[in-house]
Amino acid sequence: MVAQGKNMSKLIDYETDLYTWALHNAQLLRQGRFAELDVEHLAEELEDMGNNKQELTSRFIVLIGHLLKWEYQPDHRSSSWRGSINEQRIQINSLVRKKPGLKPYLTIALADAYFDAVELAGDDTGFSQSTFPPSCPYSQEQLLAKNFYPEN
Template identity: 45%
Template sequence: MQTPQTGETAANLYETDFYAWTQQQSQLLRGNEWNHLDLPNLIEEIEALGRKERQELRNRLSILIAHLLKWEFQPGKRSRSWLATMRVQRRDILQLLRENPSLKPYLEEALPEAYQNARDLASGETNLPLSTFPQQCLYAFTEVMSDRYYPGEATNDDLME
């Protein structure tokens, strides 16, 4: 199907003007014009949306775990900022899982992957050698997500409520 504005096919439009392609595909879906849909690219984009949700979960876990590592391995530098980041990431992960409950089985795979990224982040942000941090994640997912879990020896000052 050619677009009236440009005369381009849907597949070409996908390559040259993604936004226009999304609008065209949306209009075709609303009009039940199934035969005119750009199915190969539409399928690819739907699959990409699912991958982005998994990536979002891994990224948030990585940031949270990196801060848990920093908290544990640099107790003298603990800050309200680190605490706030951990709280926000925990809330956002829970929200993501509420909105996408089918991601829960992926957690078993996501946690070790996120941990490797977290080690890199923690090492880079603390200037501690990567070898400072255990090679395998020692935190259970329930600990990572618990708003009461802060590894290492904590004082009331650390948790600055």
């Protein structure tokens, strides 16, 4: 769909140029030109932002849970665990690359995910949750680094 404003010098296509579309609609908001806003797509983007934040948290839960299992059960390491770890990293990095506005949320998502990741790792390993550190032992950089696998 093409967003058309009364005073626009050109058409801005939401589907092919999201960045320019977003800047234009932000400018319209700041100027109080509400009738010219692409309201349907704005609502869609706001909903999508909430979903993306939840997806980041969910992916951190799986990533951290698998890294904890990797570290605390070295005898059970498998290509499946490695594949899951890599998949989560790829998806997190891809999401942030496509939606750079999510980058500031990474720290929050990581913190929110840790408790659930410990629960996941505890359930999968049979270890008590108290076996694992009270806060995430991995930095954001380590979590997203392609070749980081904790050793015990």
